[in-house]
Amino acid sequence: MSIVEQLRSDRNLALEQGDPTATVCYLATVGPDLKPSVRTLVLRQIDDFSLRLFINASSPKWHALTTHPQAQVLLWYPSIQVQYRIAGEAVQASREDIENNWHRRPLRAKLLDYFYAHQAAQSTPFRNQSDFDEAFDHFTQSLNTDQLSPPSEAIAIDLHYTEIERLDLTQDERPHQRTRFQRVENRWQADILVP
Template identity: 30%
Template sequence: MEIKSNESNSKIEQLRREYAREELLEENVSKDPVDQFATWFEQALQSEVVEPNAMSLATAGSDGNPSVRIVLLKGFDKDGFRFFSNYQSRKGKELDVNPNASLCFFWPELERQVRLEGSVEKISREESEEYFHKRPRLSQIGAWASNQSEEVISREELEERFQKLKKKYEDNAIPVPEYWGGYLLKPSSMEFWQGRRGRLHDRLIYVNEANEWTIKRLAP
C-alpha cells in the first residue's frame, strides 16, 4: 500500500525521544579533548554501541558544495584522528583541493554526539602499508577491484573484476594500491554533546587557541 507523503510526514513529526541518561558539566570533563574523547569512546565500547568507530565525514570541494558519508575511525591520539580511503574517490579529490573536514560520531545508546573540525593531511606511506596488510584479504582485493566513486556499468562487472584479482593474487601477497592510504584529521575544535530533558542539551566545545584548549559552553 502506498503511503501518502502527508501521512508519512505526520508520523515523522510524532517521532520524539526524551533524553535523560547523563549530564555534561565543565567540572567533570578532561582539560584535553582527546582525553575526553578517549573516556567517552571507552564507555561506548563497554556499552556495546554498534560500530562506535563509525563516523560521518563531511568534505567540500572547490565549488563549496558539501558531501558527507560514513567512514570508520581507525585510530586516534594527540596528533589526530585516522581513517583510510581511496585517494581518487570523491572525498579524496575534495580533500586535495580543500584539506578541511568535519567528523561526527553519534552514539544513541548513550545519547551522545562528538563533532570535530580541522585540517586533514595524508599519513606516511609506511603507515598506510602497515594498516593495509592488517585488513582482511578480501578487503585488500576490494581496494584493487573498486574504482571508488566512479560509475560502474553493472554489479556483474564489479564482481567479475573482483574474482579475476582474487585469482591473480591467490598465492601472493597483495600490494598496496598507489591510490589508497590513510588520512589524519588534526582537530581545531571538538564539541561534546549530551542529550538532556526538554531539549536543553549540554554542549561543551573545546577550541584550540594559541596551541591551548579552551572550553566553552554552547546553547543547545
C-alpha cells in the first residue's frame, strides 16, 4: 500500500470509529511578519498529490500563504493513535472547482462568505458580539438565499504535498514507529526516523 493509500485508509478507519478529528486538519502557515499561525480547517479531499481546503481570501491565512506558500497540515486520529504531518506548497484551486463545490457548504458558511465580501473581512475586529450579530442578521436578511453564488473571495486551496510523516503510537511496550516519505518525482522515498 502506498503512503497516500495508507493515509486515506487511516482516515476512513478514523471516520468509521467516529473520531471527531477525522473530518478536519490543522493548517500551519508563516505570516508576512514570519510569525507562525495554526488553525482547524475541514479537510475536503485527499488527492494523490494534493489536499483540498476551503478558505476565504479575506483571511490572514490567505495573506500568509500568498507571501509564504509553504505550509504544513497536521492530522491526529486518536481512535487509531496515528499522527500525520504533511508539508508542501499551497496553490489556489481553479474557479471552476469552487463553483462546483461551494453550493454544498452549509448556509451559514455561504452567508459568512458574503459578509466578508461586503461588510468586514474575516478575522478583523468588530465592536462587540451583539453589534456583530445584529450586523450579520441585518445584512443576511437582504440576501435571497436561494440565489447565492460564490463571491470571488470564497476560494479553495490545494496543498501540493512533497513530504508526509506518519507516526504510529500503537506499539505496546516498544517505541513508536515513525516514517518520513519524501516525494521524488512521482514516487515516495521512505526513511525511518527515530521516534
